[in-house]
Amino acid sequence: VDLVGLRKFTDESVKAGAKFNDLSQDIYRACAVELYYQKYRMSRFTAISIFESPDVFLGTLPARERVECETAKKLWGNFAAANKVLMSYLYVMGQLAGDDIANADAGFKAAKNSIASLPRGSDPIIAPTLNIANTITNILMDAERQKAIKKVLIQNNGDVRSLTAKLSKALITYIVWLEKEKAALTNMYNFALANHQSFNRQIQVKPIPSDALLVLSASANLEIEVQKINAKIRAAKAYQNLLTNIKDGHRELYEEALYGFNKKVAVRIALKYAPAIQANFDDINKAF
Amino acid sequence: MSFEQVLQQSREHQAAAEEITRFHLNNFQKLSAAESARLDERETEIREISRRLLNEAAAILWEDLQGTLKNIREATDKMRSVRAHLKSVQRTLSFAAAVIGLGGAILSQNPIAVATSALGVVDLVNTFRDEDDEEDAAEEDAVG
Numbered sequence: 001v002d003l004v005g006l007r008k009f010t011d012e013s014v015k016a017g018a019k020f021n022d023l024s025q026d027i028y029r030a031c032a033v034e035l036y037y038q039k040y041r042m043s044r045f046t047a048i049s050i051f052e053s054p055d056v057f058l059g060t061l062p063a064r065e066r067v068e069c070e071t072a073k074k075l076w077g078n079f080a081a082a083n084k085v086l087m088s089y090l091y092v093m094g095q096l097a098g099d100d101i102a103n104a105d106a107g108f109k110a111a112k113n114s115i116a117s118l119p120r121g122s123d124p125i126i127a128p129t130l131n132i133a134n135t136i137t138n139i140l141m142d143a144e145r146q147k148a149i150k151k152v153l154i155q156n157n158g159d160v161r162s163l164t165a166k167l168s169k170a171l172i173t174y175i176v177w178l179e180k181e182k183a184a185l186t187n188m189y190n191f192a193l194a195n196h197q198s199f200n201r202q203i204q205v206k207p208i209p210s211d212a213l214l215v216l217s218a219s220a221n222l223e224i225e226v227q228k229i230n231a232k233i234r235a236a237k238a239y240q241n242l243l244t245n246i247k248d249g250h251r252e253l254y255e256e257a258l259y260g261f262n263k264k265v266a267v268r269i270a271l272k273y274a275p276a277i278q279a280n281f282d283d284i285n286k287a288f
Numbered sequence: 289m290s291f292e293q294v295l296q297q298s299r300e301h302q303a304a305a306e307e308i309t310r311f312h313l314n315n316f317q318k319l320s321a322a323e324s325a326r327l328d329e330r331e332t333e334i335r336e337i338s339r340r341l342l343n344e345a346a347a348i349l350w351e352d353l354q355g356t357l358k359n360i361r362e363a364t365d366k367m368r369s370v371r372a373h374l375k376s377v378q379r380t381l382s383f384a385a386a387v388i389g390l391g392g393a394i395l396s397q398n399p400i401a402v403a404t405s406a407l408g409v410v411d412l413v414n415t416f417r418d419e420d421d422e423e424d425a426a427e428e429d430a431v432g
Contacts, residue, residue, distance in 0.1 A: 110389075183306060
């Protein structure tokens with residue numbers, strides 16, 4: 001059994017983990033959009049430029065009004081960096097577990113070929129000696145990487161637990177940003193309809209039209225936008241599940257490391273979590 | 289205050305703002321323009337506080353993370369150095385093999401074989417450098 005199976009767990013985690021950047025960047029947009037809907041509604045739908053980008057819209061506001069969006073952007077840049085620390089840790093662990101470096105076969109094979117090309121030919125003792133040296137070197141290299149992985153798992157399980165838990169909590173605040181965006185969007189539509197009714201009253205249209213088509217059309221548009229936000233909320237929750245899977249997988253590997261770190265068991269643990277992590281990635285991908 | 293307490297405060301402010309919005313909508317026809325404007329003003333203030341509290345909650349988490357991040361960065365560096373060590377063993381063996389090949393070529397007194405073997409050693413060193421560059425780029429691509 002080779003430790004390379006561990007890479008299935010780390011590679012899937014890192015692949016899904018790269019999605020965190022999309023989520024963290026979306027917070028700035030969600031914050032700006034909430035403000036935009038609010039401004040649009042409170043200006044009684046007077047002419048207002050179409051939302052082009054957070055930067056363009058926020059640039060039109062005084063500093064006091066845009067400060068929280070800018071703070072959120074900075075904070076989430078930090079969380080993205082923290083997520084990267086976790087992913088680098090898993091990536092390097094996967095690389096260390098990989099077979100490609102902890103193997104001296106290529107070097108010994110080249111040495112045997114080189115010796116065979118010497119003018120006097122290969123000494124019959126050299127080839128078997130090299131074979132033994134090759135095996136010993138492989139065992140030593142394998143033992144060294146196994147020891148390193150075991151040590152890292154034991155020493156850092158608490159930190160991985162803490163980091164995954166805090167990133168998961170941070171994602172709760174992202175979900176709240178999205179809920180704010182959804183509320184602001186819904187309010188904007190509801191006030192638009194109320195304003196329209198009010199306008200009809202003011203121009204004394206009798207009877208006041210029920211505006212079924214207008215309401216249906218507005219509801220349909222609202223529904224489409226709400227579904228997009230809901231998909232992002234589901235993606236944030238999927239990322240929380242990913243963090244839970246990373247934490248649980250790491251904890252099981254840590255427990256195995258405490259009792260000697262059997263490679264077969266370690267690989268079984270890694271392979272157990274890999275499909276769930278792949279599913280988390282698929283769920284995040286639906287929104288981003 | 290803890291993250292949870294500040295987050296809760298943010299949510300409560302958001303809920304209060306939604307209450308004002310509901311009242312505003314339900315009484316849309318009855319309210320004067322001035323009353324509507326005052327409600328908008330209050331609602332805006334409360335929403336601003338909710339946003340500030342949400343950032344405050346995230347900032348608490350970020351402060352708490354510093355020690356953890358330092359430990360994980362150090363562990364990652366340790367794994368990198370073990371890997372670099374193992375790789376250097378592997379490379380030393382390949383390099384030694386290439387040098388043995390060059391020695392053999394010199395002993396054979398064949399100039400073409402000497403030139404080919406010498407180029408082989410140079411290529412090997414270049415390959416090591418390229419491998420390092422590619423690995424750095426691969427990590428950057430993978431972790432974003």
